[in-house]
Amino acid sequence: MKMPLHMSLTALAATALLASCATTPSRDRAMDDASAFQPIRATTHRGTDDLLTAGLGLEGLRAMSPPAFADAVAPTPGELRRRAIWSNWRGIADLAPGGGYADVYGTVEPVPGREYQALATVPGATHPHRVLVQVPDNFDRQRRCVVVAPASGSRGVLGGIAVAGPWALPKGCAVAYTDKGAGTDYFDLDAGQGVQLDGTIGGADAALAFRPHPATGSGVAVKHSHSGDNPEADWGRHVEQAARFAMHALGEAFPDAQPFRPDNTTVIAVGISNGGGAVLRAAELEGDWLDAVVAAAPNVQVDGARPLYDYTTEAALLMPCALPVLGIPPMPTVPAHCAALSEAGLVSGQTLEAQQQSAYETLRAGGWTDAALRAGSISVGFDLWRAVAVTYASAYGRFGPEDHPCGFHFAVQGADGTPRAATAAERAAWAAEGSGIPPGAGVGIIAAEGDLARPLAGLQCLRTMWEGDSAEARRVREGIAAARATSPRTGAPVTVIHGLDDGLIPAAFTSAPYVSAARAAGADVRYWQVRNAQHFDAFLGLPAYGAHYLPLLPYVYEALDRTWAHLQEGAPMPGDAVIETVPRGAGAALERRHLAMPR
Incomplete structure (x- = not known):
């Protein structure tokens, strides 16, 4: 058992150690223990600063320029959050006019509520992952629900906001996010500075979300690459801890309705890409804490398939x-x-x-x-x-x-491509603009x-x-x-969705062998194969891509609808489908008929 070395505050280190001693909870065990999640930061988001778009709305999300900082060197936590939401929406969803978002599928209607965020450490890890829970004011106490959305790719903690938020928050479900031990907690080795819980930059004496060991040398350290924890091996446990934190956050938000536990709260996990792999790994874990899984274009590896x-x-x-x-x-x-x-x-x-x-x-x-x-x-x-x-x-x-x-190695680059030290303004924006994998946010590959x-x-x-x-x-x-997946436990229904044109995580290497192995082990799995869909919805704003390819997010929302009806009303889960989509063609707007949604 290792003490989390990145933390300089004694109390934070002690509570993280408690987290490393915890066992996987069962459905009859409370999951709202705050000792595993410290410090906890709670904020309110209403009026012009909602949960789903930080007040930007569709037009603000579509803007080519990010939301401004009043002071580029010292942006406020609120400004960083707004820009992070802008970045993560644009990195995942096709928001371009004619692409169908908020018209054919999805919503960006304001959802007021509260956010709770913290750091959590899985057993054996030396660095934490971020967890963040959005609790809408319209949370349905009669049909309590939590949707866990691990970040796509290596994105920051809000990297799954476009995947889960538009479906869950208007419905009155809380959403729990995690960066899966990756994310935008970059560390400037030259300046000895990194990112704090609220996204602002802190120095050597701060309780940073990531500090490499040793924190020496030159350039930029990135948590996914340099934590020393191989975070992918723990993706499932990251998802489970995010669900646990959601139970605690709901207890904080509604103290008169406690306790919140998996035996009185529906828990669904949904993710795309690496997030999809993470929710499939969560389905392996012991304990009756997870009700259903929806995984799209999952980065998942099983025996006999190419990793x-x-x-x-x-x-x-x-x-x-x-x-x-x-x-x-x-x-x-x-x-x-x-x-x-x-x-x-x-x-x-x-x-x-x-x-x-x-x-x-x-x-x-x-x-x-x-x-x-x-x-x-x-x-x-x-x-x-x-x-x-x-x-x-x-x-x-x-x-x-x-x-x-x-x-x-990674470093900020000059105009000629040579490495140089980061400026204060560049450093300040990392939490909001990074994708977790350079190049990007001014950090390049050297x-x-x-x-x-x-x-x-x-x-x-x-x-x-x-x-x-x-x-x-x-x-x-x-x-x-160590990151290889095994079959999901029996009981919780699993839906896997994959575009058959995926060129980053091809279905032949991932979803197809996973579904085959899971079924051979007796798991309850269905598989939607979507023709004319590739990996990046965000690239469909490019005319050539939008003319030929269909977005994947509508099928995620549809699968969540079917799963919800099954869990709440006993409706049958959908069967397998090879979805014969219709490309919308050059200059045409997306229509529902193009999606050919299975019935």
């Missing part, structure tokens, strides 16, 4: 060279990239066209579909494959900020010396963490194995 790190590092190497075979215009660097692959023996062929065909055939042999490759092209353009591989290699191997096995002269060196090194036999590679693979 994220394997297919990500493969895509980083081969996809730029392979895409022209599908008619996708090549980037200017493709000829040199393909030639370097050939020189390394990773593709065959003497001509550029032959090398491209070789890369394409290798990906297809590994399970990639043409649809996934087409959608994956946007991840090539945004350098997302490398970003994921760099972050996860550190997380799985539990490496520190300056110990990356391939020499990568490659090892010499990699610029050898463009494949870093990518090949990342790949050897999967294929090689070095001590570092074994550490990375041990971390991957």
Whole structure:
């Protein structure tokens, strides 16, 4: 058992230690013990500052510029919260005119209420994850409900707000969020400063949400990469602790209605991407505390299937060279990239066209579909494959900020790409603007010396963490194995939703093998496969993407509706479906008929 070393306040360390000694609660055990969640920060959000959009409404969320800070160097907690809500909505949902949000599906109507946030630490971890509960004023005491929404990707604690908030809050359900041990708690190694519970920046004497050990060196430490805890292995427990915190927050909000427990409060877990993987991992846990799960495009790995790190590092190497075979215009660097692959023996062929065909055939042999490759092209353009591989290699191997096995680190970059120290204004915005995985919010990926002269060196090194036999590679693979999912416990219904064009987390590597394994183990699982849907609803504002692809969020809300009817009224759960959607085409607005929602 390890004492949480990141905390400088004695009381906070003591309460976190109590959390590490806790056991998984059963349905007949109270889940409102405040000792595991300290300090607790409570705020009220009414009038022009509601729970769902912080008063921004649809037009404010659509604005191209983020909500302003009165003082860029010292934004207030309220300003940081508003900008974080803006960032997280825009990172997950298609809010563009014609995209259908708040018209065909979803809502941004104001929901007044209160928020409770804290830090929680799972057993064995040295750093906490954030938990935050939104309690609407219209909370339904007669049909008590909590929806747990872990963040998508590596986002901050509000990273699931667009997934759960629009469905749950107007219904009178509380929503519990967690950043799953990742998030936007960046630490400036040069200045010795990090992020506090309220999002503001604090120094060495502050009770920070993340401080790496050791907190030395230069650049930026990121919690997902550098906590040393391999947070993915604990995703399910993060979700369970968020549910526990919700019970405590509801007791604080409505003391006359206590106690709040799973035996008198419905608990549903819902998530997309990494959040989807987290809720599936929560379904494995013992104890009758969880009533149902909805997981969309889940990043989940089971025995016999390809894990994220394997297919990500493969895509980083081969996809730029392979895409022209599908008619996708090549980037200017493709000829040199393909030639370097050939020189390394990773593709065959003497001509550029032959090398491209070789890369394409290798990906297809590994399970990639043409649809996934087409959608994956946007991840090539945004350098997302490398970003994921760099972050996860550190997380799985539990490496520190300056110990990356391939020499990568994170830092703010100057105009010429060279690392420099962060300014106070840049640092102040990290909590609201970061995605949890650089590049972004001014923080970039700095490659090892010499990699610029050898463009494949870093990518090949990342790949050897999967294929090689070095001590570092074994550490990375041990971390991957620790994050492997098992089948959900029997009883709670599980709905898995996946776009068949997903190019970041292909269904063939994740949802399909998970559903097969879960059913073989006797779990209650149904599977919706959505044609013409890829991973990023937020990219549907791009005309070419919006014309061809459908959003995934409407199916999440529909699955929640069906699940709620089942839990509250005994309605049957839906069956499996391969959903034959209709692309809306160029210049057309989304209509309900395009979604072809299963009945």
